[in-house]
Amino acid sequence: MSVGETLPVGTGPGEAWTAPAASEPLDARVEVPGSKSLTARYLVLAALSETPVHLRGGLRSRDSALMIAALRSLGASVDDTGDAWTITPGPLRGGGDVFCGLAGTVMRFVPPMVLLADGPVTFDGDEAARVRPMAPLFDALRALGAPVDDDGRGSLPCTVTPPDAVASEVEVDASTSSQFVTALLLVAPRLPHGLTIRQVGARLPSLPHIDMTCATLREAGVQIDQPDATTWVVHPGPVRLRDVRVEPDLSNAGPFMAAALVAGGEVRIPGWPASTTQPGALYPELLARMGGSCSLEGDVMTVRGDGTIRGIDADLSPAGEITPTIAALCALAEGPSRLTGIGHLRGHETDRLAAIQDEVRRLGGECEAGDDWLAFGGMPAGGLHPAVIESYEDHRMATFGAIVGLAVNGTQVLNVGTTAKTMPEFPAMWKAMLRP
Ligand SMILES: O=C(O)C1=C[C@@H](OP(=O)(O)O)[C@@H](O)[C@H](O)C1
Numbered sequence: 001m002s003v004g005e006t007l008p009v010g011t012g013p014g015e016a017w018t019a020p021a022a023s024e025p026l027d028a029r030v031e032v033p034g035s036k037s038l039t040a041r042y043l044v045l046a047a048l049s050e051t052p053v054h055l056r057g058g059l060r061s062r063d064s065a066l067m068i069a070a071l072r073s074l075g076a077s078v079d080d081t082g083d084a085w086t087i088t089p090g091p092l093r094g095g096g097d098v099f100c101g102l103a104g105t106v107m108r109f110v111p112p113m114v115l116l117a118d119g120p121v122t123f124d125g126d127e128a129a130r131v132r133p134m135a136p137l138f139d140a141l142r143a144l145g146a147p148v149d150d151d152g153r154g155s156l157p158c159t160v161t162p163p164d165a166v167a168s169e170v171e172v173d174a175s176t177s178s179q180f181v182t183a184l185l186l187v188a189p190r191l192p193h194g195l196t197i198r199q200v201g202a203r204l205p206s207l208p209h210i211d212m213t214c215a216t217l218r219e220a221g222v223q224i225d226q227p228d229a230t231t232w233v234v235h236p237g238p239v240r241l242r243d244v245r246v247e248p249d250l251s252n253a254g255p256f257m258a259a260a261l262v263a264g265g266e267v268r269i270p271g272w273p274a275s276t277t278q279p280g281a282l283y284p285e286l287l288a289r290m291g292g293s294c295s296l297e298g299d300v301m302t303v304r305g306d307g308t309i310r311g312i313d314a315d316l317s318p319a320g321e322i323t324p325t326i327a328a329l330c331a332l333a334e335g336p337s338r339l340t341g342i343g344h345l346r347g348h349e350t351d352r353l354a355a356i357q358d359e360v361r362r363l364g365g366e367c368e369a370g371d372d373w374l375a376f377g378g379m380p381a382g383g384l385h386p387a388v389i390e391s392y393e394d395h396r397m398a399t400f401g402a403i404v405g406l407a408v409n410g411t412q413v414l415n416v417g418t419t420a421k422t423m424p425e426f427p428a429m430w431k432a433m434l435r436p
């Protein structure tokens with residue numbers, strides 16, 4: 001059985017899951033599974049490596065399963081049956097079809113691998129994936145010499161054909177997604193002359209995720225120079241990823257950490273890394289500004305709250321993926337909030353700015369979405385009222401609904417099983433947090 005095939009009753013498409021309300025302060029320890037973003041990078045780098053790699057703590061989720069299937073179709077062999085997965089690289093093979101689901105990491109990180117393959121590869125994904133931005137990556141691949149057939153749509157489906165010769169420099173507009181830069185970086189050391197990548201977009205979101213890519217490449221022995229903030233020079237050479245362990249996913253820790261502020265009490269997250277490139281590292285500071293307290297003792301991050309939440313004014317451009325969680329707190333906060341630098345979220349799993357605005361309003365709250373910002377009025381005098389929250393096939397909108405439901409008794413979430421994208425155990429973990 002693959003992830004997401006069989007969902008518990010009440011969690012599937014069209015089904016409404018009753019979000020549990022918190023009846024007392026929390027006292028929970030929550031072990032969060034491995035990072036989605038690190039798992040994806042390590043899998044790709046292992047498939048590009050010289051020798052087999054053992055990966056521990058890899059995230060088991062729909063996105064990971066899709067990445068593993070993609071790499072297998074390109075010729076790598078992946079044994080993910082035990083605790084330590086073994087990835088055995090092979091010559092990159094074309095001729096296959098890759099299904100990306102709704103995974104940005106798969107639809108962006110895998111197409112550049114075709115630069116090294118022996119034949120064309122076709123990519124497609126969920127209906128919702130067919131509107132996610134791809135054009136800047138297609139343009140970059142074409143500039144490098146690889147024909148891309150997308151029927152002029154600038155989105156999936158597409159067929160990428162290996163080039164006769166590959167250029168050594170490329171420009172990319174990553175203003176709609178940092179994943180375009182990461183995708184080119186990952187394959188760069190294996191190109192005959194390496195690759196110089198210049199980001200030419202007006203802004204660059206999710207910078208920590210690009211730093212994460214550079215850090216994992218360096219772990220694999222790759223030399224990268226960064227002459228300025230938007231240029232990366234990747235030297236050609238072998239990829240030699242050693243055996244690695246994946247950190248817990250700090251963005252997925254977010255809803256559990258936020259729960260301590262909503263319900264009061266404390267939530268402990270073990271395995272918190274001493275240093276990390278994950279954008280979820282911003283949570284302690286943000287949650288402290290919103291009225292919680294966060295402390296790291298050893299590797300355990302403890303978040304405490306008393307049920308009161310302060311509004312916040314925050315630029316979330318470095319960490320767009322944590323916006324739905326912070327937005328749930330803003331909807332429950334005592335004062336107004338403003339979240340900025342998040343225009344690229346309109347190209348995430350769904351248009352997250354529109355989704356957050358609509359769902360906060362559905363709960364009776366005040367929220368306005370601008371081109372790259374969200375403004376919240378804070379909790380209305382009479383409180384929010386229960387509603388059926390639409391999750392839009394977006395795992396983070398599903399967890400948004402769960403967070404609100406802690407405070408708004410009777411909240412329901414449609415298709416909470418969509419959390420299988422990055423955390424299939426979410427509904428069970430959420431209930432266990434309330435009844436440890
Ligand atoms: O490289 C990655 O693993 C990711 C980069 C970010 O993408 P965007 O820059 O498109 O926001 C982030 O939001 C996404 O969840 C994961």
Ligand SMILES: C=C(OP(=O)(O)O)C(=O)O
Pocket residue numbers: 102103104105321348349396422
């Ligand atoms: C934006 C996200 O995912 P993806 O990797 O599909 O872009 C996310 O997980 O919040």
